Amino acid sequence: MLLRSLLPFLLLLSPLLAQLPASVLGRPQRGCQIVAPMTDGNYTGARWTNGRVPFAFAANVTPAMQAAILVAMQDLQSSANVTFVPRVNETDYVLISDSVINSSVVGRFGGAQVLRVFNWNVRYEMAHALLHVLGYWHEHQRPDRDLYVQVQAANVDPAQITNFEIVPTGGTFGRPYDFDSVLHFSATEGGLNGATTLAVLPPNSAQQSAIGQRTHLSFGDLDALRLVYGSITPPAISSSAPGVVNCWLPGQVVLTGTLFDEATRVLIDGSALSTFTLLSPTQIRFNMTNLLIIGPHQVQVESPIGRSAPFLLPVAGNDPPVLEVPAAAVRNLSALYRVHSDNQRTNILLGAFDNLPSTIPGVISLGLGNQFTSAITIITGIGGINGMLVINLTVPLAVPAGTRMWLQSIVFDPANLTLPIRNSTVAEVRIF
Numbered sequence: 001m002l003l004r005s006l007l008p009f010l011l012l013l014s015p016l017l018a019q020l021p022a023s024v025l026g027r028p029q030r031g032c033q034i035v036a037p038m039t040d041g042n043y044t045g046a047r048w049t050n051g052r053v054p055f056a057f058a059a060n061v062t063p064a065m066q067a068a069i070l071v072a073m074q075d076l077q078s079s080a081n082v083t084f085v086p087r088v089n090e091t092d093y094v095l096i097s098d099s100v101i102n103s104s105v106v107g108r109f110g111g112a113q114v115l116r117v118f119n120w121n122v123r124y125e126m127a128h129a130l131l132h133v134l135g136y137w138h139e140h141q142r143p144d145r146d147l148y149v150q151v152q153a154a155n156v157d158p159a160q161i162t163n164f165e166i167v168p169t170g171g172t173f174g175r176p177y178d179f180d181s182v183l184h185f186s187a188t189e190g191g192l193n194g195a196t197t198l199a200v201l202p203p204n205s206a207q208q209s210a211i212g213q214r215t216h217l218s219f220g221d222l223d224a225l226r227l228v229y230g231s232i233t234p235p236a237i238s239s240s241a242p243g244v245v246n247c248w249l250p251g252q253v254v255l256t257g258t259l260f261d262e263a264t265r266v267l268i269d270g271s272a273l274s275t276f277t278l279l280s281p282t283q284i285r286f287n288m289t290n291l292l293i294i295g296p297h298q299v300q301v302e303s304p305i306g307r308s309a310p311f312l313l314p315v316a317g318n319d320p321p322v323l324e325v326p327a328a329a330v331r332n333l334s335a336l337y338r339v340h341s342d343n344q345r346t347n348i349l350l351g352a353f354d355n356l357p358s359t360i361p362g363v364i365s366l367g368l369g370n371q372f373t374s375a376i377t378i379i380t381g382i383g384g385i386n387g388m389l390v391i392n393l394t395v396p397l398a399v400p401a402g403t404r405m406w407l408q409s410i411v412f413d414p415a416n417l418t419l420p421i422r423n424s425t426v427a428e429v430r431i432f
Contacts, residue, residue, distance in 0.1 A: 019064040025121050029214065031189040032128055033103040034138070034163055035114075046107040047135055051082040051229040054090040055115075058097035065098060065120045072126035079222045081230040081305070082134065094133055102128075107135035124214040128182050136224065139181040140198060140211075141167045148177040149211075150199045152191075160190035164197065173227050178220030179207040186212020227261070235259040235301040237311035244314045247386045248322060248340040250288035253313070255301065260284045262303040269298050288313075293385045294343050317342025317387035321409045323349075323424040337391040339383070339409045339424070347389050347411050349378045355406045355426060378407070395431050403431040 057066055073084040087093045092110055099116035102125055115133055119125040140149055143166055151164050163185070178184065179200070187208055191197040200208045237257040245253060255266075261281040265272045268289055276286040284301060294317050298310035321341035341347050352375045383389045409424040 020062075020068065020120060021064075024065070027119055027121055029122050029125060030102060030118050031185065032125070032132070032138075032163070033101055033160065034132060035103050035105045046109070047228060048082075048108045051077075051080070053082065053084050053133065054087040054093035055084055056087040056093055056095055056112075058095055060098040061096060061117075062098075065117070068120045068123070069096060069117065069126050069130075072123050072130055075123070075127050075217060076130055076134070076225065079217070079232075080225040080228075081232055082225065084130075102126075104129050104132040106132050106137055122214055124182050124216065127217060128214065131183055131221070131225070134225070135228065136183060137167045137170045138163060139178050139184040139220075141165065142170050142172055142177065143168055144172065144177065148179075148201055148204060150201055152195070152197050152199060155191045155195035156197050157190055157192050163190055171224075173224055175220055175223060178218055179204065179211050180213060180218040181220050182214060182217055183221065184211045184213075226259075231259050231262060231303065231305055233259070234306040235263055235303050235308045237299065237301060237308050240299070240311065240313055244316050245288050246318050246340075247290075247292050247294055247315050248318055248388065249290060250292070250315070252285055253288050253299075254279070255284045255286075255299065255311070256282055257284075257301065257308070258282060259303060260301060262305070263301050264304065265302040267298075267300045267302060267307070268292075270300075272302075288315075291386045291388065294387050317344075317383065319411075320422045321347065321411045321424040323407060323409045323427050325407060325427045325429055335393050335395070337393060337407070339389040339391070340387055341383050341389065341409070341411045341422075342387045343383050343385055345411045345413045346380065346382060347409055348380050349389075349391060349407060349409050350375050351378045351405055351407050352376070353403070353405055355428070399431050401432055405429045405431065 076082050077084060092108060093112060094115050095112045096115045096117060098120070099118055101116055102118050103116045105113050113133075115129055117126060117129065139145075140151075141164070145166060153164075156164055185198055187196050187198050187200075188194050189197060189212055198211065200206075200211065235257055236259065237255050239256045241254045241256070245251065259281070260278060260283060263276070263278065263284060266276040266284060266286050267273070273286055273289070276284055279285055292315045294315055296312040296314050299313045300307045300310055302308070318340040319342065321339055324338040324340065326335050326337075337349070339347050339349060378393070379389070379391050381389050405428070407427045407429060410421050411423070412421045
C-alpha cells in the first residue's frame with residue numbers, strides 16, 4: 001500500500017506523536033552523520049527508480065516513532081514525485097532503526113540500507129536524513145562551498161570529518177548556495193566541545209546564525225528535490241509577451257510561469273512545436289506558428305507529469321495591413337500578391353503608374369496616384385480566416401518593359417467609415 005493511501009490515517013496516528021516517551025522527547029539534537037559504506041570513497045547518491053522508496057521498520061521502532069517519521073516522509077512526497085512505500089518483498093529498501101545517532105548512506109545503495117534515527121522528536125532532522133536516502137549531500141559539501149563558508153578544520157571532531165569533505169560530484173543544479181537548507185550544518189555541528197566548525201564568509205556573514213535550521217524545508221531543498229525526481233503538478237502559464245500576436249510573421253513569444261525547467265514540449269492547439277528555448281525555470285521562448293486563424297489559440301507547456309491548463313493567446317490580423325508583393329512582374333505570367341489584414345474589414349488594393357502624394361488627408365497618407373487620377377482598383381475583398389487576401393495578377397503584353405507600378409492596400413469597415421483609414425506601405429513593382 002502506498003504511503004499516500006495511508007495519509008487519511010495519519011490523523012488517527014497523530015495521538016501517537018504525543019506518546020513518544022520522555023526519554024525520546026528529551027533527546028538533544030545530535031545532527032547527522034553520512035555513512036560511507038564503500039572503502040574506495042567513490043560513491044554517489046543514486047536515484048530511486050520513479051521516486052519509489054520501499055521501507056521497513058526495525059523491531060526497536062515503536063508505533064509512535066513510526067508515526068513521527070511518516071510525517072517527515074509526507075513533507076517530502078507532498079512536494080515532489082517521491083513515494084515512500086511499505087516494503088513487501090523488494091530487494092532494495094530502507095530499514096529504519098532507532099539508534100544513538102542520525103545517519104544514512106546517500107542515495108539508493110542496494111539491499112537493505114539502514115537509516116538510523118536518534119531524533120524522532122525533531123521532524124526536520126528526520127527530513128534531513130530522508131533527503132540523504134533520496135541521494136542528497138549536505139549543502140556545505142557542495143563543490144563551490146569554499147566561496148561561501150570556511151571549515152574550521154581544527155575544531156572538527158575527527159569522527160565527523162567526512163561530513164565536511166567537498167563532494168566533487170555533488171550537483172548544484174545551477175542554483176545559488178542555500179544557507180537556509182535543512183541539509184546545512186549549523187555553525188557548531190560536528191565540532192569539539194561546541195566549537196565553531198563553519199564560518200560564513202563575507203558578504204554573507206549575517207547568515208552565520210541562520211545556518212543549520214531544522215524547522216522547515218527551504219525553497220532550495222524543495223527545488224532540488226523537484227529537479228531530480230520531478231513535480232507532482234504540471235507546469236502553469238501565467239502570462240505571455242507579447243499579449244497578442246499577428247497572424248502573419250508573428251515572431252517570438254515568451255511565456256512566464258512555473259516549472260518550465262521540466263518542460264518537454266510546447267503545444268499550440270494541441271499540436272507540438274518543433275522547438276522551444278528554456279530561458280529560465282519561469283520563462284520559455286518559442287516562435288509562433290505563421291498564418292494561424294485569427295482569434296484565441298490555446299498554448300500549453302507539457303512536462304512528464306502532464307500539460308498545463310490552456311493559456312489563451314489571441315491572434316490578431318495585421319493592422320495596418322501588410323502588402324506582400326514580388327520584386328518584379330513578368331509579362332503574361334501570373335504573379336501572386338498577398339494582403340495581410342484581418343477577416344472582417346474591407347480591403348481594397350489600389351494600383352497606379354505614379355507615386356505622387358494624395359491630396360486626401362488620412363485616406364492614403366503615404367501617397368499613391370496624383371489625386372487618384374491614375375489610380376485603379378485592382379481588387380476588393382475580405383481576408384480569409386487568417387486575414388490573408390490572395391491576388392493573382394497577370395501583366396498584359398501591351399505594357400512596355402521597364403514600366404513601374406505602385407500598389408497600396410487600404411482597409412476600412414464600410415459600416416463604420418471613419419478617418420484615418422488604415423493603409424499599407426507603398427510597394428513598387430517593375431514590369432519586365
